[in-house]
Amino acid sequence: MSRHAPGSVGFMQDAAARVFADAGIDTPRLDARLIMAHGLQRDTGWLIGYPEAELTTAQSSHLEALISRRAAREPLAYILGRKEFWSLEFKVSSATLIPRPDSETLVEAVLQRFADRDAAPRVLDLGTGSGCLLLSILHELPRAVGIGVDRSAGALRVAEDNAERLGLAPRCRFFEGNWFSALDNSGVDPFDIVLT
Numbered sequence: 001m002s003r004h005a006p007g008s009v010g011f012m013q014d015a016a017a018r019v020f021a022d023a024g025i026d027t028p029r030l031d032a033r034l035i036m037a038h039g040l041q042r043d044t045g046w047l048i049g050y051p052e053a054e055l056t057t058a059q060s061s062h063l064e065a066l067i068s069r070r071a072a073r074e075p076l077a078y079i080l081g082r083k084e085f086w087s088l089e090f091k092v093s094s095a096t097l098i099p100r101p102d103s104e105t106l107v108e109a110v111l112q113r114f115a116d117r118d119a120a121p122r123v124l125d126l127g128t129g130s131g132c133l134l135l136s137i138l139h140e141l142p143r144a145v146g147i148g149v150d151r152s153a154g155a156l157r158v159a160e161d162n163a164e165r166l167g168l169a170p171r172c173r174f175f176e177g178n179w180f181s182a183l184d185n186s187g188v189d190p191f192d193i194v195l196t
Helices: 009-022 028-040 044-049 057-071 076-080 101-113 132-140 153-165 179-183
Strands: 082-085 088-091 122-126 145-150 172-176 193-195
Touching: 009 028, 009 044, 009 057, 028 044, 028 057, 028 076, 057 076, 076 082, 082 101, 082 132, 088 132, 088 153, 101 132, 101 193, 122 132, 132 145, 132 153, 132 172, 132 193, 145 153, 153 172
Parallel strands: 122 145, 122 193, 145 172
Antiparallel strands: 082 088
């Protein structure tokens, strides 16, 4: 039971949390808050400050669609279109895998290998997806350059968008194809690091 008026932000958020709990979602209240903020294009602080704000019919319909997707166990990152990795926000889509926290150990290993932040390694990321590995390394090593390869044109569009948004596009290129064959006749130099 919600303490908020029907049709309000708070009422919808409480209802979403109940739906998610019934669906077995591990973090029903958090997911409800994030979906509400995303669906209303507001930050979570706004939700706290304005729980009695009245939803329009269009807003309610949009939120109900997002809630249904999550209740059907669609990953939250796909619904939100983003996922944090290495303290950076990455765009994701159904064309990419969702960056996993345990993959950050690969970034850590590269940074240990190149402890001198002035190092300028050449990085190859095979199966780049969202570009999270390559771009996180480029973010940490300002002189590093890299190439991401993926067989999915959709994934490459996401990776290119992430590179642009993070200001790293001048230091990386992306190629469509299968693993090393995507680099045939590309004229690229040898790599110091290969990630997969």
